[in-house]
Amino acid sequence: MDRKTVRKYLAPAEASGITPGPPMSEADRAGLTEGWFPGLVDGRLRQVVEVVAAGQP
Numbered sequence: 001m002d003r004k005t006v007r008k009y010l011a012p013a014e015a016s017g018i019t020p021g022p023p024m025s026e027a028d029r030a031g032l033t034e035g036w037f038p039g040l041v042d043g044r045l046r047q048v049v050e051v052v053a054a055g056q057p
Helices: 003-015 026-036 043-054
Strands: none
Touching: 003 026
16 A cells, blocks of 8 residues: 555544544444545445446447
8 A cells, every 4th residue: 555545544533633542433433534534435426436437338
C-alpha cells in the first residue's frame, strides 16, 4: 500500500485523538468513517457508476 494512501486514511483518526489501544465498537467506527469519508459510505455515489457501466456493451 502506498504511504500517501495510508496517511490519507490515518490523518483524520490521528486528528481526532484516536491512538492504538482498546478496540472501538463497529458502530463507533462506522460513525467516524461516515463523517470523514462520506464517499466510501454513501452507496448512492457508487451506484450511479454501476448503472452507467451496466449500460455499456
